[in-house]
Amino acid sequence: MAIIKDDNKEVTLEDGAEIKDACKDLGVVFGCEDGLCGTCMIEIEEGMENLSQPTQEEKDMGVEGNTRLACQCKINSGTVKIKY
Numbered sequence: 669m670a671i672i673k674d675d676n677k678e679v680t681l682e683d684g685a686e687i688k689d690a691c692k693d694l695g696v697v698f699g700c701e702d703g704l705c706g707t708c709m710i711e712i713e714e715g716m717e718n719l720s721q722p723t724q725e726e727k728d729m730g731v732e733g734n735t736r737l738a739c740q741c742k743i744n745s746g747t748v749k750i751k752y
């Protein structure tokens with residue numbers, strides 16, 4: 669079991685699941701959902717090590733540091749805290 673959360677709410681999901689739907693539940697706004705527009709950029713406050721490696725789309729978008737594209741990440745397990 670894995671958890672995506674922000675300051676106010678947490679969403680439980682399967683290990684290895686895409687985080688997109690959980691992030692939608694938390695209120696993250698999406699656009700293309702293909703890693704092309706950057707709308708879904710989120711800041712990872714805790715648990716970056718629990719996410720999948722950045723995709724080529726994320727690298728092309730210049731994602732670095734503690735930011736990721738919510739439409740591109742999967743959660744391996746554990747808890748990830750986001751800010752957006």
Ligand code: FES
Nearest residue numbers: 699700701706739
């Ligand atoms: S929704 Fe466009 S990059 Fe994620």
